[in-house]
Structure formats: structure tokens, C-alpha cells
Amino acid sequence: MKKTLLFFSLFFILSCSSSEDEDEVTPTTPTEFKFEYNIHSSLPSDWVTEFNKIMKNLDILIKVKPTAYFYKLPIYAWNDNVDKPYKDKIGDASGASISGNGASVNGKYMVLEIPNNELIGKHWHRFSVIAHEYYHVYQMSLSKNFFDGNIELKWMSEGGAATFESLYIQQHYSHNYFKSAQDRVDIAAINTPSIFETYSASSSKDSNYASSVFMFLVLVKELQKSGLTETQAFKLVLKDFWIKNPTDGNWKVKFQETFSISVDQFYNSLKSYTADIKTVLPDENLKLESIYN
Ligand SMILES: [Zn+2]
Numbered sequence: 001m002k003k004t005l006l007f008f009s010l011f012f013i014l015s016c017s018s019s020e021d022e023d024e025v026t027p028t029t030p031t032e033f034k035f036e037y038n039i040h041s042s043l044p045s046d047w048v049t050e051f052n053k054i055m056k057n058l059d060i061l062i063k064v065k066p067t068a069y070f071y072k073l074p075i076y077a078w079n080d081n082v083d084k085p086y087k088d089k090i091g092d093a094s095g096a097s098i099s100g101n102g103a104s105v106n107g108k109y110m111v112l113e114i115p116n117n118e119l120i121g122k123h124w125h126r127f128s129v130i131a132h133e134y135y136h137v138y139q140m141s142l143s144k145n146f147f148d149g150n151i152e153l154k155w156m157s158e159g160g161a162a163t164f165e166s167l168y169i170q171q172h173y174s175h176n177y178f179k180s181a182q183d184r185v186d187i188a189a190i191n192t193p194s195i196f197e198t199y200s201a202s203s204s205k206d207s208n209y210a211s212s213v214f215m216f217l218v219l220v221k222e223l224q225k226s227g228l229t230e231t232q233a234f235k236l237v238l239k240d241f242w243i244k245n246p247t248d249g250n251w252k253v254k255f256q257e258t259f260s261i262s263v264d265q266f267y268n269s270l271k272s273y274t275a276d277i278k279t280v281l282p283d284e285n286l287k288l289e290s291i292y293n
Contacts, residue, residue: 040078077112131168155196159216162209217280
């Protein structure tokens with residue numbers, strides 16, 4: 001009887017100490033990235049159906065790999081004809097973005113406030129915005145510095161996300177969103193391209209990111225001139241550059257390493273283009289799968 005008691009107390013002590021050891025080691029990264037859906041009833045069911053389809057397609061195309069710093073993300077989606085139904089969770093957040101505390105894995109969330117007039121008018125943006133924000137999530141999983149907010153570089157970041165959304169719409173709905181919604185390219189994209197490195201310097205000249213998309217597509221054309229195929233060029237600009245984990249301080253070095261062109265050379269090359277999105281459009285038959293496989 002005594003022996004049994006002793007055995008059990010010993011076992012208890014051992015098991016306690018072993019679980020304390022586990023607490024001390026870094027928690028292991030989950031094997032799957034987890035999106036948590038909060039889809040409000042104010043959204044029409046056909047939008048919700050399409051949202052689920054797009055998320056599934058993107059999960060197959062560019063599966064977000066979990067990392068120690070980023071392995072889950074709540075999504076809050078609602079129709080803007082109701083007053084911020086997730087106020088208790090995300091405060092006054094509105095529009096569409098990946099928001100929240102940069103340093104904390106629990107702090108970030110995706111905001112998809114869908115304008116009711118886009119739903120009524122069947123505007124492509126009601127779907128393309130999902131692909132746009134998903135791309136930013138993918139980008140954060142590739143680059144911790146982007147996740148932490150250590151790089152702004154708007155024309156590459158927003159130009160990439162906005163290009164990705166147009167490629168998605170073109171492939172899945174046979175509609176050229178570059179031409180219909182990203183055509184208001186400002187001449188500044190050619191004359192003073194460096195202003196598009198920050199949001200504050202270029203906000204008045206980048207309607208729906210048209211100028212950033214233009215610069216991004218010119219970079220793809222320049223890479224093709226250097227001998228790459230279109231899909232190889234897109235892989236470099238949409239993926240490989242971010243894997244190099246650039247910062248505001250070193251992105252010009254990473255740019256040269258990735259593209260074998262200096263930023264100055266690239267900015268100069270813009271002068272040989274006209275500020276017209278129609279002159280730099282990607283192949284309409286381009287498949288995103290061919291970029292990422
Ligand atoms: Zn964006």
C-alpha cells in the first residue's frame with residue numbers, strides 16, 4: 001500500500017516537472033496556417049459563396065505557410081450598410097486591409113468591409129479585394145520584415161497585390177481589371193517614380209494603385225527584355241523579392257540581387273514608356289499556376 005502511494009507521488013512529481021520543461025521551450029509552430037472566418041449576415045449569400053470559393057482557390061495556389069511569428073489570422077467581413085458589427089473585436093477598423101499590432105501574432109486581422117454599392121452594382125472589386133488582401137497575407141508569410149512593418153516600398157507592395165488581384169480576375173472571370181479599374185496612371189510614375197516608395201508622397205497620384213501597378217508591370221517587361229519568360233519575371237516580382245526579406249534600409253541591394261537591375265536603372269527605364277496601362281498589360285491567357293508551380 002505504502003509502496004503504491006510512493007510510486008504515484010513520484011510519478012506525479014515527474015510528470016509535473018516534465019510539463020514544466022515543456023513550458024520553457026518555444027511553442028512549436030502549427031503545421032497549418034489558420035484563417036478564422038467572421039462573415040457577417042449582412043453580406044448576401046452569393047458573395048459568401050464566392051468568398052469561400054476564392055479562399056479555397058488561393059489556398060491551393062499560394063498556400064500560406066505558418067511561421068513562428070505568423071500562423072493565424074481572423075477575417076472580419078461585413079456589408080458597409082450595417083454599422084461596424086465587429087466593433088468589440090476590431091474597434092473602428094473599416095475599408096479593406098490587414099491591420100492590427102505588427103509585432104504580435106495575435107494582433108493582426110483582415111478587414112473586408114464590402115461597400116453595398118459594389119454588391120448592388122456587381123463591381124469586380126467586391127471579389128478582387130479578397131485576392132488583394134490574401135496576397136498581402138502571403139507576402140507577410142514570406143517576409144517577416146514586411147509583417148513587422150519594416151518596409152513600406154508601396155509601388156512593389158501595393159503594385160504587387162493589385163496586379164495579383166487583376167491576374168486573378170482575368171483568369172477566373174475573363175475580365176480585364178487592369179483596363180477597367182487600374183487605368184488612371186499618373187505621369188509621375190515616369191517622371192518621379194521614387195515618390196511611389198511611400199504612401200504619403202504618392203497618395204494623390206495613385207488612384208486605385210494604378211500608378212504602382214504600371215511601375216510593377218514595367219518591371220516585369222524589363223525583366224522579359226533581359227531574357228526571362230513572363231511567368232519567370234512574375235515569380236521574381238511577386239515571390240522571390242519578398243523571400244529576400246527586404247527592409248526600408250536594404251531593399252535597393254535586395255532589388256539588385258533579385259532582378260540584376262539597379263533601382264536607378266529601373267527608374268530610368270520608365271522614361272522610355274508612356275504612362276498608359278494598355279502598353280504594359282500581361283498576356284491575357286497567363287495562368288497564376290504557371291507562376292507559382
Ligand atoms: Zn494593399
